[in-house]
Amino acid sequence: MTKPLLEVRRLTIEAFQPETGWRKVVHDVSFDVFPGEVVALIGESGGGKTTIGLTALGYVRPGMRLAGGKVLFNGENILSFSQERLRLFRGASVAYVAQSASAALNPSITIGNQISEGIVQHGLMSAADAKRRTLELLKALSLPDPPHLAMRYPQETSGGQQQRVMTAMSLSCGPRLLVLDEPTTALDVTTQMQVLKTIKDALKEFDASAIYVSHDLAVVSQIATRILVLRNGRIVEAGDTFDVLERPSHEYTRALRAAVRKLPHVEDLPQQRTVARSEPSVSVKNVRATYDNPSIFRRGPAPADVLHGVSLDVYPGEVLAVVGESGSGKSTLARVIAGLHSAREGKVLFRGQAVSSRASRRSKECLKSVQIVFQSPEQALNPRATVAQAIGRPLAFYFGMSRSDRRRRVEELLEMVGIPPEYADKYPKEMSGGERQRVAIARALAAEPSVIICDEFLSALDTIVAAQIVDLMKSLRDRLGTAYIFISHDLATVADIADRVAVMQHGRVVELAAIGEVFGARRHQYTAELIRSVPEMRLGWLESALSGVAGT
Amino acid sequence: MLNLITRRLFFALLALFATSVIVFAATEVLPGDVAQAILGQEATPELLKSLRQELGLNRSPVERYFSWLGGFVTGDLGHSLASKADVLQTIKPRLANTLALAAYAAIVAVPLSVLLGIICAAYPNRLIDRIFSVVSVFIVSIPEFVVGLLLVSVFAVQLRWFPAVVVRLNWSEPLSLLVQLMLPMLTLLCTIVAHTVRMTRAALLDVLSMPYIEMALLKGMSRWRIILRHGLPNAIGPIASVVALNLGYLVSGVALVEVVFAYPGLGRLMVDSISYRDLPLIQATAMIMCLMFIIFNLIADILAVLFKPRGASVR
Numbered sequence: 001m002t003k004p005l006l007e008v009r010r011l012t013i014e015a016f017q018p019e020t021g022w023r024k025v026v027h028d029v030s031f032d033v034f035p036g037e038v039v040a041l042i043g044e045s046g047g048g049k050t051t052i053g054l055t056a057l058g059y060v061r062p063g064m065r066l067a068g069g070k071v072l073f074n075g076e077n078i079l080s081f082s083q084e085r086l087r088l089f090r091g092a093s094v095a096y097v098a099q100s101a102s103a104a105l106n107p108s109i110t111i112g113n114q115i116s117e118g119i120v121q122h123g124l125m126s127a128a129d130a131k132r133r134t135l136e137l138l139k140a141l142s143l144p145d146p147p148h149l150a151m152r153y154p155q156e157t158s159g160g161q162q163q164r165v166m167t168a169m170s171l172s173c174g175p176r177l178l179v180l181d182e183p184t185t186a187l188d189v190t191t192q193m194q195v196l197k198t199i200k201d202a203l204k205e206f207d208a209s210a211i212y213v214s215h216d217l218a219v220v221s222q223i224a225t226r227i228l229v230l231r232n233g234r235i236v237e238a239g240d241t242f243d244v245l246e247r248p249s250h251e252y253t254r255a256l257r258a259a260v261r262k263l264p265h266v267e268d269l270p271q272q273r274t275v276a277r278s279e280p281s282v283s284v285k286n287v288r289a290t291y292d293n294p295s296i297f298r299r300g301p302a303p304a305d306v307l308h309g310v311s312l313d314v315y316p317g318e319v320l321a322v323v324g325e326s327g328s329g330k331s332t333l334a335r336v337i338a339g340l341h342s343a344r345e346g347k348v349l350f351r352g353q354a355v356s357s358r359a360s361r362r363s364k365e366c367l368k369s370v371q372i373v374f375q376s377p378e379q380a381l382n383p384r385a386t387v388a389q390a391i392g393r394p395l396a397f398y399f400g401m402s403r404s405d406r407r408r409r410v411e412e413l414l415e416m417v418g419i420p421p422e423y424a425d426k427y428p429k430e431m432s433g434g435e436r437q438r439v440a441i442a443r444a445l446a447a448e449p450s451v452i453i454c455d456e457f458l459s460a461l462d463t464i465v466a467a468q469i470v471d472l473m474k475s476l477r478d479r480l481g482t483a484y485i486f487i488s489h490d491l492a493t494v495a496d497i498a499d500r501v502a503v504m505q506h507g508r509v510v511e512l513a514a515i516g517e518v519f520g521a522r523r524h525q526y527t528a529e530l531i532r533s534v535p536e537m538r539l540g541w542l543e544s545a546l547s548g549v550a551g552t
Numbered sequence: 553m554l555n556l557i558t559r560r561l562f563f564a565l566l567a568l569f570a571t572s573v574i575v576f577a578a579t580e581v582l583p584g585d586v587a588q589a590i591l592g593q594e595a596t597p598e599l600l601k602s603l604r605q606e607l608g609l610n611r612s613p614v615e616r617y618f619s620w621l622g623g624f625v626t627g628d629l630g631h632s633l634a635s636k637a638d639v640l641q642t643i644k645p646r647l648a649n650t651l652a653l654a655a656y657a658a659i660v661a662v663p664l665s666v667l668l669g670i671i672c673a674a675y676p677n678r679l680i681d682r683i684f685s686v687v688s689v690f691i692v693s694i695p696e697f698v699v700g701l702l703l704v705s706v707f708a709v710q711l712r713w714f715p716a717v718v719v720r721l722n723w724s725e726p727l728s729l730l731v732q733l734m735l736p737m738l739t740l741l742c743t744i745v746a747h748t749v750r751m752t753r754a755a756l757l758d759v760l761s762m763p764y765i766e767m768a769l770l771k772g773m774s775r776w777r778i779i780l781r782h783g784l785p786n787a788i789g790p791i792a793s794v795v796a797l798n799l800g801y802l803v804s805g806v807a808l809v810e811v812v813f814a815y816p817g818l819g820r821l822m823v824d825s826i827s828y829r830d831l832p833l834i835q836a837t838a839m840i841m842c843l844m845f846i847i848f849n850l851i852a853d854i855l856a857v858l859f860k861p862r863g864a865s866v867r
Contacts, residue, residue, distance in 0.1 A: 057770050091772035103763040108785040117781075118771045169771070 003075070004032035005177055005209050006056055006094075011069035013051055013060060013233075019430075024067065026051055026233040033177065038203065038210045040224035040241070042217060042256065044462045045433055048233040049213045050099075053179040055079070056211060057094050058086045073177075092122045095170035099182040101162035105154035111138075112150025115169045122173050130172075137168040140205060141198050159326050160191035167199055171206050178203065178210040184219060186459070188325040188489035189533035196222060197546055215462040218260045218535035221245055222542040229253045245537060259463035260537050263495050263519070279352055280313035281450045281483045282337060282370065287311070287346035289332050306332045308507040309346065314451055319477060319484040321494040321515070323530060324504035330487045333504070334453045337485070338372045351450075368398045371444035375456040377436035381428040387414070387439050388424040394446040413442040417472060434465035438472070445476070453485045458493060470497055491534045495519060503527045556857050564850040571842040572624070576617050579835055590633065590829045607831075624839065630832035632825075639836045643818065647840065649721055650810070650817035654802040656733055657740040661802075662795055665745045669752025669791075674779050676757060688746035696805075700739040700812035707735060717814040736813045740806065744798040755790035759783045789859025793852040800848025804841040 013026040026048040033039050041049040051064065055071050058078040070077045073093060081089060090096075098104035106114060115137060116130035125133060131150075138146035141164040154162055163183055170178055183199060184192040200223050203210055214220045220227060220241075227244040229237040229252060237250040248254045289307040307329045314320045322330050335341035337348055339359030347354050350369055356362050374380040381390055391413055392406040401409060411421035417438040428436050437457060444452050454473075458466040470493055476482060488494055494501060494515070501518045503511040503526065511524045518527060532545050580586055587603040588595065608616060623630060629639035672681040691699070708716035714734040722729055759765070760783050768782040807819030814820070818837055825833035 054770075059770060061766075087772050087774060089772070090770050096767070096770040098763060098767055100763065104767040106764040106768070106782050106786070109782070117773070121771075121773060121777065166767075173772075 002034060005035050005037075005074065006033040006211075007070075007072040007075075008032070008052070008055070009070045009072065011052065011055060011071065012067040013048070013055070013064055014067045015051075015064045022065070022067075024233065025064070028069070029230075029233070029235055030069075031228055031235065031238065033209050033211060035176070035209055036207075037226060038212055038224045040212045040214060040220040040227045041230055042214055042220055042227055043230035043252075044215060044464060047230045049215075049230055050181050052230070053181055053211050053213045054096070056177060056179050057090050057096055059090070088122065091118050091170075091175065092124075092173040093175055094177045094179065095173065095175040097163075097166050097170045097178060097180045097183050100186050101166045102155070102159065102186075104166060105162060107153060107155050110151055110153055111157070111165050114154070115150075115165070115172050118169065118172045124173060133172065134168075137171060138165070140171075141165075141168045141202060142194075143168070158191075160187055160195055163187060163191075163195050164198060167195075167202060171202060171208070174206065175208060178208050179213070180210055181213045182215070183212075185214070185216070189491065189535070190325050190529060192219070193533045193535070193542065193545060197542055199223070200542070216260075216535070217245070217256050217463075218537040218541075221537050221539060222535065229256070242539060245539075255464060257537070259467050262536070263492050263531065263534055278316060280349075281316050281351060282314045282485075283347075283349040283352070284310055284312050284333070284337060285347045285349065287333070287336055287343045287348070289329075289336055289341060289343045291332075305344070306507050307336070307343070310504075310507070310509055311346075312502055312509060312512060314483050314485055316450065316483055317477065317481040318499040319473075319486055319497050321486045321488060321498035321501045322504060323488060323491060323494055323501060325489065325530075328504040329507040330504055331455055332507075334372065334455045334485065334487055337451075338370055338453060339367075340372075364398065368394075368447045369450045370453065371447050371449040371451075372453040372455065373437070373440050373444050373457045375459060377433065377440045378428070380440055381436060381443075383428055386425050386427055387419075387431075390428075390439065391424075391443045391446050394443060398447050409446070410442075413446055414439075416445065416476070417442045418468075432465075434461055434469065437461060437465075437469060441469075441472070441476075445480075445482075449482065451483045451485060453487070455487045456489070458488065458490065466493070473497060491530055503530065557854055560850060560853045560857070564846050567846050568843065571846070572621055572839060573617070575835055575838045575842070576620060579831055579838075580616065580620075581613050586831070590831060592829075620835070624836075629836045632830050632833050634825075634828045634830045634833075639832050642833065643821065643836055643840065646816060646818045646821045649815065650803065650806055650819060652721070653733055653736055653740070653810075653815065653817060654799070654806060656730070657737045657744070657802055658799055660737065661741050661745050661748065661798075664741075665748035666752050666791060666795070668745070669749045670756060670779065670784070672749065672753040673756035673760060673783075674775065676753075681753075684749065688749060691742050692746045694742075696739055696743050696808045697812050699742045700735070700809055703735050703738055704812075719814060719816065721816070736809055736815055739809050739812070740802060743805065743809075744802060748794055748798050751794040752787075752791050755787045755794070756783055758790075759787040762786070789856055792855040792859060796848050796852035796855055800845045800852070803844040803848065807841075 009030050011026055011029045012024060014022040015025045016022055029052055031039065041052060043049055051061070054061065055066075056073070058071070058081055060066055066079060071079050073089075078086070078089060105111075112131065112134050115134040116127070119125050119130035119133060120127055124130075134150060135146040138149055143149055143161060143164050149157065149161075154165065157165070167183065180199065184195050187195055196219065212220060212224055224241050227239065227241050228235050229244065229250060231252050237244060237248065237253045244253060245257070248257055286309045287307055288305050288309055290305045310329070310333055312320070322333065324330055332341060336343050336357070339355070339357065339362055342357040348357065349355065350366055355366050359367060388407065388410045391410045395401045395406045395409055407424070410424055414421050414423060419435060419438050419442070423431065423435070428439070431439070440457070458469060461469065473484065474497060477484065486494065486498060498515050500513065501511070501515050502509050503518065503524060505526045511518055511527050519531060535541065586607060586609060587600045591599055591603060604610065627640060629643070631637065632639055632642060635642070668684065672684055675681050704716045707713045715732055716735070718732055718736065722732060756779070760779070765778060765782055768778045773782065806817060807823060809815070810817045810819040811823050818840065822834065822837035822841070825837060
């Protein structure tokens with residue numbers, strides 16, 4: 001029997017919270033990682049997955065502390081290493097791949113230097129050799145034109161490329177174990193599929209084991225050899241991937257499994273738009289938009305258009321989904337409609353009336369009719385405002401409500417989105433991600449808008465919470481008749497909620513029709529590719545889906 | 553981008569214009585009878601009359617303002633009432649002295665305070681950081697003239713290391729000039745170092761809480777490499793703008809320090825001209841100090857724009 005590479009024994013970690021003091025977030029967790037294995041840690045956000053993963057690097061985040069247990073790497077307890085020993089250990093023996101590559105790559109260091117510095121600082125190679133090695137790594141991760149890419153800054157590349165760059169960086173010193181923290185969660189489905197495959201191949205090629213942290217059972221089933229299911233900092237189920245997927249023993253695993261969204265059968269989808277063709281709530285006519293260079297130091301060509309003449313209508317009471325890979329212009333379209341970004345050409349009409357391209361020049365009535373819910377409620381909610389203040393602000397602004405009326409309405413709205421009224425006096429940081437997003441929805445509803453734009457607003461949430469919010473959206477649409485523009489790269493959710501779909505690619509709407517029509521006929525090749533990329537929870541899906549792509 | 557800089561430039565000009573209105577109003581309109589204000593209570597009617605003539609007080613204030621502003625823009629600052637000398641010629645050497653002192657203080661203070669700021673940020677809330685916090689709050693709370701006098705009593709009177717006053721600058725011997733200016737320089741140093749250190753520390757700590765810093769740590773980078781290579785370049789923008797702001801303060805805020813050391817600079821010229829009620833000189837010195845302050849503010853703004861983290865809004 002081979003010896004385990006990593007042994008986690010009775011690991012207990014506490015986190016500090018101002019109200020409650022030190023509280024356990026990881027309870028008595030033990031597991032092994034054997035050479036060649038990919039062990040998945042799966043569970044909801046806040047379940048302690050990342051915290052456990054980071055201890056494999058001898059790291060406990062500020063605000064947390066080790067309360068017990070050992071982490072042995074090749075039989076040595078890394079939690080008792082000296083600082084200098086840890087420094088040499090990190091990156092060289094165990095390396096980390098963070099969730100958001102755009103945040104985890106340094107914006108002022110070129111990609112090449114970020115990868116090669118690890119090799120040089122660990123004293124493994126000379127600078128020149130490290131540079132050569134960097135180019136090899138970039139090539140191994142299927143990145144285009146490595147010599148050119150190495151000279152660019154991370155933010156000048158796409159999200160998928162950034163994630164590959166970070167994976168290349170993690171492999172640079174030849175570590176035996178990688179800790180992959182939701183490496184594909186922030187990516188759109190088509191990119192996710194390719195990055196997942198690249199990671200899988202790279203692990204094999206570089207003979208590294210991995211701890212794969214994720215909330216997505218479908219993704220994990222493609223790469224993991226074993227799955228540990230975590231809930232509230234405890235392992236509730238552990239086993240081989242196949243067993244956990246096919247014979248889940250814990251109810252939480254079953255819930256996770258049920259929350260994996262599958263594309264429904266085409267026959268079940270509405271073939272025709274069900275809503276009556278009345279006057280559109282919002283129309284976009286031939287909009288072109290571009291972004292300026294943010295800094296004169298930025299090199300590269302003049303900015304190209306992000307939107308190339310986009311036109312679409314949103315009718316009252318319908319859900320119009322806008323899908324497409326990142327960079328296809330989905331969010332820019334949302335910003336143009338909301339008046340946060342000025343179109344270079346074209347018009348935005350609300351109920352047939354042309355409106356200013358800038359929110360600051362729009363009438364109150366106009367502002368009220370379109371509300372937006374952003375991807376990250378952490379950033380969209382003011383951390384210093386209570387829930388009542390956040391929701392009360394549009395009530396005062398649009399309706400001039402008195403303090404007591406506002407309070408009553410806030411509680412009504414909270415109830416509508418399924419949050420107990422006593423949350424009104426809480427601050428965002430006292431709530432979970434799902435609760436915060438519900439508050440953000442309540443804030444949008446407070447204005448009684450005719451259209452709500454949801455910009456990837458489920459992608460930061462784990463599957464179970466996302467499913468609950470989709471149900472909430474459906475019931476709100478049926479009760480209030482609000483129209484939604486639902487921007488997403490999650491086709492399964494789109495199929496579940498949308499009446500019509502606009503498929504965007506490279507700043508153009510390449511297909512726009514009723515959901516059943518788009519998913520059924522798959523007229524456009526890109527639509528077909530998107531649909532094929534939705535992860536399925538069966539072993540070998542990744543390979544078969546990719547060979548399907550290669551075949552077309 | 554360029555648009556933003558032109559806008560800043562426009563606002564700077566607007567601020568300058570507003571300053572000129574205030575300076576003019578404060579000196580020529582508010583006192584009521586300017587001639588009386590200049591000459592005092594014992595002035596004879598004949599003297600008052602001739603001064604009114606000389607100042608052109610029979611014209612309307614608006615008319616006088618624009619002719620004054622016109623003169624200022626074209627470099628004609630008028631003549632001193634006390635010495636009859638050309639104001640521009642009087643100011644020039646004084647301005648050079650002030651700039652020399654400010655430059656001396658800046659050359660010492662900027663690297664020193666950025667370095668201290670980096671050290672504090674490297675060991676947040678550790679002993680060295682706390683000691684500096686306490687010391688800097690203490691220094692900031694003491695007015696410049698007290699600091700100046702304390703320095704004089706220790707280093708000039710007790711230890712006799714440096715001169716207590718600077719009456720004439722000895723330009724021919726740069727080294728002895730540095731010794732000569734030591735105490736005024738140290739006094740100025742105290743006023744700006746504390747603020748710059750605090751702001752450098754805050755800007756750097758802000759950057760050090762970014763995910764890419766945690767990433768660098770997990771890549772096995774050493775503490776100093778993380779701070780200097782991964783952190784500092786991303787904090788340059790805010791640090792540069794704090795430095796520029798403080799330089800503006802250095803140039804315009806030296807009046808008190810100059811008086812304490814009897815230093816022949818612009819600030820003391822201003823204080824002196826106020827005591828002689830030398831109107832053209834007061835106006836000119838006030839305007840030049842405001843100009844300096846506005847210029848450094850402008851530089852601070854532009855630096856902040858230029859160094860905005862790359863890719864902050866690239867999508």
